[in-house]
Amino acid sequence: xxxxxxxxxxxxxxxxxxxxxxxxxxxxxxxxxxxxxxxxxxxxxxxxxxxxxxxxxxxxxxxxxxxxxxxxxxxxxxxxxxxxxxxxxxxxxxxxxxxxxxxxxxxxxxxxxxxxxxxxxxxxxxxxxxxxxxxxxxxxxxxxxxxxxxxxxxxxxxxxxxxxxxxxxxxxxxxxxxxxxxxxxxxxxxxxxxxxxxxxxxxxxxxxxxxxxxxxxxxxxxxxxxxxxxxxxxxxxxxxxxxxxxxxxxx
Amino acid sequence: xxxxxxxxxxxxxxxxxxxxxxxxxxxxxxxxxxxxxxxxxxxxxxxxxxxxxxxxxxxxxxxxxxxxxxxxxxxxxxxxxxxxxxxxxxxxxxxxxxxxxxxxxxxxxxxxxxxxxxxxxxxxxxxxxxxxxxxxxxxxxxxxxxxxxxxxxxxxxxxxxxxxxxxxxxxxxxxxxxxxxxxxxxxxxxxxxxxxxxxxxxxxxxxxxxxxxxxxxxxxxxxxxxxxxxxxxxxxxxxxxxxxxxxxxxx
Numbered sequence: 001x002x003x004x005x006x007x008x009x010x011x012x013x014x015x016x017x018x019x020x021x022x023x024x025x026x027x028x029x030x031x032x033x034x035x036x037x038x039x040x041x042x043x044x045x046x047x048x049x050x051x052x053x054x055x056x057x058x059x060x061x062x063x064x065x066x067x068x069x070x071x072x073x074x075x076x077x078x079x080x081x082x083x084x085x086x087x088x089x090x091x092x093x094x095x096x097x098x099x100x101x102x103x104x105x106x107x108x109x110x111x112x113x114x115x116x117x118x119x120x121x122x123x124x125x126x127x128x129x130x131x132x133x134x135x136x137x138x139x140x141x142x143x144x145x146x147x148x149x150x151x152x153x154x155x156x157x158x159x160x161x162x163x164x165x166x167x168x169x170x171x172x173x174x175x176x177x178x179x180x181x182x183x184x185x186x187x188x189x190x191x192x193x194x195x196x197x198x199x200x201x202x203x204x205x206x207x208x209x210x211x212x213x214x215x216x217x218x219x220x221x222x223x224x225x226x227x228x229x230x231x232x233x234x235x236x237x238x239x240x241x242x243x244x245x246x247x248x249x250x251x
Numbered sequence: 252x253x254x255x256x257x258x259x260x261x262x263x264x265x266x267x268x269x270x271x272x273x274x275x276x277x278x279x280x281x282x283x284x285x286x287x288x289x290x291x292x293x294x295x296x297x298x299x300x301x302x303x304x305x306x307x308x309x310x311x312x313x314x315x316x317x318x319x320x321x322x323x324x325x326x327x328x329x330x331x332x333x334x335x336x337x338x339x340x341x342x343x344x345x346x347x348x349x350x351x352x353x354x355x356x357x358x359x360x361x362x363x364x365x366x367x368x369x370x371x372x373x374x375x376x377x378x379x380x381x382x383x384x385x386x387x388x389x390x391x392x393x394x395x396x397x398x399x400x401x402x403x404x405x406x407x408x409x410x411x412x413x414x415x416x417x418x419x420x421x422x423x424x425x426x427x428x429x430x431x432x433x434x435x436x437x438x439x440x441x442x443x444x445x446x447x448x449x450x451x452x453x454x455x456x457x458x459x460x461x462x463x464x465x466x467x468x469x470x471x472x473x474x475x476x477x478x479x480x481x482x483x484x485x486x487x488x489x490x491x492x493x494x495x496x497x498x499x500x501x502x
Contacts, residue, residue, distance in 0.1 A: 020271040022365055062339025062365055086337050086367045088313025114273055114313055114367075116337045162497075169420050169501035195502055207502065246413075250420035251446055251458065 006133070015108035018055035023115040024066050025053035025153065026081075027160035028074060030124025030140050031177050034193050037124055038146060038157060039073060042137040050150045051157070052132070053115065066118040073138060074127045079176070080243060081120045084163035085156075088114040092152045119160040121194075123177050165195055169250070172213045172242045175234050183221050183229040184208070211247050213238045257384070266359035269306035274366040275317050276304035276404065277332075278411035279325060281375025281391050282428050285444050288375055289397060289408060290324060293388040301401045302408070303383070304366065317369040324389060325378045330427070331494060332371045335414035336407075339365040343403045370411040372445075374428050416446055420501070423464045423493045426485050434472050434480040435459070462498050464489045 028039040040049045052073040056065040063083070071077050093113050129138035141147070146157055167173070174182075174190055188204045208214065215235045220228035281288040291300050303324040307316040314334070322328045344364050380389035392398070397408055418424075425433075425441055439455045459465065466486045471479035 019363065019365070022272055056339070056365075058363065059341050061341055062337060083337060086313060086334060088307070088367070090310050090312055112270065112309065114270070114307075116339070116365075166421055166497055166501075170417055191502055199502060204502070246417055250417075251442060251450060251455070 011107040011109050013108075014055065018057060018108075020108065021111060021113055022062070023053055023055055023113045024062065024069060025051045025087075025115045025117050025156055026066060026069050026073070027051060027117060027119040027157055028070065029119060029121045029143075029160075029164065030127065031121060031190065031193060032124040034189055036143045036193050036196075037140040038143055039127075039129060040139055040141050040146070040149070041073075041131060041135040042139070043134055043150075044136045045134075048150050049147050049153075051153045052138070054132070062116060066116075070118075070120055072132065073130055074122065075130065076122060076127060079120050079122055081118050082163070082167065082171075083116060083118050085117045085159050086114055087117060087152055087156060087159075089152065095151070115156075117156050117160060119164055121164065121173065121177065168194065170246045172211060172234070172239050172247065175236075175239055181217060181219075181231045181233050183231060185229065187232070211242065213242055213247075262358040262360050264359075265306070269308060269359075271359065272362060272364055273313070274304055274306055274364045275313065275320060276302045276338075276366045276368050276407055277317060277320050277324070278302060278368060278370040278408055279321065280370060280372045280394075280411075280415065280445075281378065282372060282441065282444060283375040285440055287394045287444050287447075288391040289394055290378075290380060291390055291392050291397070291400070292324075292382060292386040293390070294385055294401075295387045296385075299401050300398050300404075302404045303389070305383070313367060317367075321369075321371055323383065324381055325373065326381065327373060327378060330371050330373055332369050333414070333418065333422075334367060334369050336368045336410050337365055338368060338403055338407060338410075340403065346402070366407075368407050368411060370415055372415065372424065372428065419445065421497045423462060423485070423490050423498065426487075426490055432468060432470075432482045432484050434482060436480065438483070462493065464493055464498075 030037040030039060039052060041052055042049055052069055054065065054069045056062050060068075063081075066081055066083070067077065070079060070081055090112055092115075096110060124140055129140065131138040143161065146154065148154065149157070168191065173194070174187055177190060178186055184205055185201075187208065188199060188201065191204065192199055213235055214232045217231045217233060219231055221231055222228055279290040281290060290303060292303055293300055303320055305316065305320045307313055311319075314332075317332055317334070318328065321330060321332055341363055343366075347361060375391055380391065382389040394412065397405065399405065400408070419442065424445070425438060428441060429437055435456055438459065439450060439452065442455065443450055464486055465483045468482045468484060470482055472482055473479055
């Protein structure tokens with residue numbers, strides 16, 4: 001259970017520490033063996049599920065607060081974290097019944113909050129999920145099995161997935177998700193998992209090579225019965241540049 | 252000049268009307284005869300330039316506040332307005348010297364604000380720019396001639412332009428900017444203006460036709476000395492669908 005004193009202090013004095021009216025929610029996608037998962041928290045009081053999130057300290061940049069939340073929940077840092085949308089409907093968090101018995105009328109926490117969404121994509125076997133102080137559980141859930149979440153959090157997950165998929169046209173993906181050296185079918189499988197659909201092998205190869213972020217190695221993958229496929233790795237410098245500037249693969 | 256009473260009321264009682272800590276800024280791009288412009292305001296006090304912006308009413312969605320601001324400054328509605336980034340550095344608006352002699356210590360206005368950026372693209376000859384109550388002027392400025400703006404507004408313009416250019420891969424553009432019937436070179440010229448670079452004619456035509464939003468008409472443009480080019484128009488239904496769902500032209 002949450003200590004009464006701890007919660008009261010948060011509800012009554014949170015506005016001394018945090019910005020008012022703005023929160024952060026993180027959609028942390030986990031990729032592992034061809035399955036896409038999302039990291040969820042279960043509240044101690046009420047048992048409802050929600051996204052990892054939090055508030056922005058008064059002297060902290062909004063981006064830094066998202067980095068802090070990601071690190072607190074996963075133990076990871078230096079992860080590519082992408083801001084994707086501000087959710088600003090006035091009714092989005094009207095029903096603050098998670099802690100309704102605790103929530104003092106006039107509390108800082110009871111005001112309307114807009115929330116800024118960030119998504120990240122991580123290799124989920126590298127993560128040790130850790131609940132926050134309001135939660136009893138922090139757990140990976142398959143993207144197709146996400147339960148009903150609080151407020152508009154289901155819509156936030158949906159929008160994050162849409163943004164992640166759109167981003168495949170604009171930014172590279174795969175670093176930290178695949179082994180250092182990988183084959184073209186392994187990379188294609190990652191894209192297919194994110195997009196949740198099969199891709200044409202030739203078109204995929206052509207598009208990926210056009211991004212100019214891959215280096216083909218002289219060695220080939222060994223062990224298969226058929227002709228061994230080439231191994232590739234990311235050209236880290238070109239990859240980083242593409243993350244910053246976009247792939248410019250369009251017009 | 253701004254009336255002292257009006258300004259005092261805004262500075263002292265704004266938090267009765269508006270959300271705290273969050274503002275909206277609009278980068279309104281104007282397209283006209285192959286030139287891209289951006290709409291700027293000049294403050295009465297101090298004479299500095301800034302983007303059209305404002306605050307979010309307590310019962311208003313954030314998107315609706317951007318629509319209201321766009322309408323107030325341009326007279327236009329039903330314009331495609333795209334949220335593109337939240338600017339959340341703690342120091343971004345530290346220097347609130349625009350109204351420094353007026354700005355009471357402890358005023359609502361003096362707290363830190365994060366701002367959510369929206370961009371729109373309009374046909375600028377259709378717009379009647381209108382200053383807000385804090386400004387003496389509202390004016391189109393060529394994108395290459397934007398002066399030093401307040402706070403981080405120059406960075407906001409830069410990011411909006413980047414977002415607009417990236418969006419060309421994901422969303423259609425052109426409706427309301429071109430005549431109802433147009434030629435392929437006219438459409439290409441719009442893209443070239445936004446991207447500020449020449450495009451290959453064949454590649455452009457191929458990409459645009461792949462978007463599946465154009466209808467080629469039987470009539471051709473008349474009047475030229477050479478072979479008359481085909482006329483096109485947008486298939487409004489397909490165009491609207493693509494605006495909502497994205498072009499899916501990528502993977």
